[in-house]
Amino acid sequence: MGEFWPVPDVLAYLAGRWRVERSVRDLASGDEGRFEGTTVFGPLEGDSGLLECGGLLHEESGSFVWQGVARPAERTLRYLPGPAHGTARVRFADGRPFHDLDLTTGRHLTDHPCSADLYRGEFTVRDADHWRTVWRVRGPAKDLVLTTDYARTA
Structure with missing residues (x-):
């Protein structure tokens, strides 16, 4: 992949809409x-309906094809400001x-x-409009590699 593209503020970088392609x-x-x-990484509202301290709501939706069968798929994550400037803490939709x-x-x-x-996750940024995640999942019943490419859309 070559050089990585430094991101001084992850929440500012992620904000907006991205096209997603994931292989499993x-x-x-x-x-x-x-x-x-x-x-879509949009403003995160807290339980009171107010915006939550600059956090982002990550809402993913699309179609997942497994063994020739296409199914709708979606997930929601919460990206909160991290302990150091420009970092984030990622939480599941329920706050875990x-x-x-x-x-x-x-x-x-x-x-x-x-x-x-x-x-085990690896996040890499290629440029202002492209980044990738690779998750390696190992366990008693799992041995998976999930590779996701994100491209910013207008």
């Missing part, structure tokens, strides 16, 4: 799936912690333990 590979079975859709995110160097590695599985 099951390394154990050899099965492959594909998600295509959009992600997911991972931290610091793209000040253009690259970030993080882990998320989930039951018996471990999700």
